[in-house]
Amino acid sequence: MKNILLPTDFSENAWNATRYVIELFQDQPCVFHLLNTYTPAIASSRFMAASMGANTMEDGAHSYSKRGLDKLLKRIKETYGNPLHTFKTISSFSMLVDEIREVVERENIDLVVTGTKGASGLEEVFMGSNTVRIIKAVKNCPVLAIPNHFEFTKPTEIAFATDFNRFYTESELQPIIDMANAFNAVIRVVYVQYEIKALTELQQFNLNMLRKYLKTVEHYVHTVSELNSVSKTLEVFTEELDIHLLAMLNYQHSYVERMTREPVVKRMAFHTQIPLLVIPELGMNIPSRNKKENEVSFSS
Structure with a gap:
C-alpha cells in the first residue's frame, strides 16, 4: 500500500x-x-466582542x-x-x-x-x-x-531535468524509474546549458552512472541551449516533445532551486503546464528512514 x-x-x-x-x-x-x-x-482583544x-x-x-x-x-x-x-x-x-x-x-x-x-x-x-x-x-x-x-494523461513521456553536476543515488532516481516502468514510459534526460560546451570529467562520470541506473528503461539524453531562463527553456522543451511529466531532483544549486529563486521578470513567462515531480536530496545515508523505505515504488 x-x-x-x-x-x-x-x-x-x-x-x-x-x-x-x-x-x-x-x-x-x-x-x-x-x-x-x-x-x-x-x-x-480591544476590538473583539466578549x-x-x-x-x-x-x-x-x-x-x-x-x-x-x-x-x-x-x-x-x-x-x-x-x-x-x-x-x-x-x-x-x-x-x-x-x-x-x-x-x-x-x-x-x-x-x-x-x-x-x-x-x-x-x-x-x-x-x-x-x-x-x-x-x-x-x-x-x-x-x-x-x-x-491539467487533465490526466497517462505519463508515457517523462522528462528528467539535470545538469550532471551531482552524483545520483539509486534511491533518488527510483521514483522516476518506477513511474517509467509502471506506465511503459520513455525517460528523456534534458540538460540545459547556458552555453554549449563539452561535459566536464565529473559531468561525464555522473552521466555514465545515470545511464547505468536507467538501463532497465528506454531513455534518451537531450542537451538544449538556455532560452532566457531555465524555466522557460524547460517549458519549451516539454511542449515540443509532448512531455507528460517533468521530474527534477531538489538540492543545492539544482534546477529546482534556481527556478524558485529566478527574478520575477523571468519567472513570469513560465507556466507549469504539466505535472512536476520534485524528488528531495536523499543522499547515501538517511537517518530517519531505511533504504527500503526511501526507494519509493510507483509500481504495484
Whole structure:
C-alpha cells in the first residue's frame, strides 16, 4: 500500500490534483490522506466582542474544515468508488507546511500531491507560493505538483531535468524509474546549458552512472541551449516533445532551486503546464528512514 498525502483547501485547483493522482494510481492499492489545515485569524482583544473569544473562532474554523473534508470524501467516492483506494481525513489547527512535515513522518508518506496555481498578471510566480514552500520544506518524500486545469494523461513521456553536476543515488532516481516502468514510459534526460560546451570529467562520470541506473528503461539524453531562463527553456522543451511529466531532483544549486529563486521578470513567462515531480536530496545515508523505505515504488 502506498501512502499518499493530499493537502486541500477545497478549491477546484485542489480537486483537480486529487482527481489526477486518483486516476494515476487507479490500478494500485493506496491510502490517501486528505489534509486540511486551518489557522483562524485572531482579532485584537480591544476590538473583539466578549462572546467571540479565540476558542469560539477556532471551533468555527474546525467545523468548517471537518465539513469540507466530509464533503470532499463524499465527492471522491461518488466520482470514483475504487475498491483499491482507502481514504483518511486530517483536520489540523496548524500551519500547512509544518503539518505536512509531521504527517509525512507519522504516516510514512510516499508521495505528497498538491495543486499549483499562480496569481494573475504581474503577481504571477512560479507554481504558487504554497507549492514552493512545500517543495522546499519536504526533505524525505517526493512532491508531485499538478497544474490547475491539467487533465490526466497517462505519463508515457517523462522528462528528467539535470545538469550532471551531482552524483545520483539509486534511491533518488527510483521514483522516476518506477513511474517509467509502471506506465511503459520513455525517460528523456534534458540538460540545459547556458552555453554549449563539452561535459566536464565529473559531468561525464555522473552521466555514465545515470545511464547505468536507467538501463532497465528506454531513455534518451537531450542537451538544449538556455532560452532566457531555465524555466522557460524547460517549458519549451516539454511542449515540443509532448512531455507528460517533468521530474527534477531538489538540492543545492539544482534546477529546482534556481527556478524558485529566478527574478520575477523571468519567472513570469513560465507556466507549469504539466505535472512536476520534485524528488528531495536523499543522499547515501538517511537517518530517519531505511533504504527500503526511501526507494519509493510507483509500481504495484
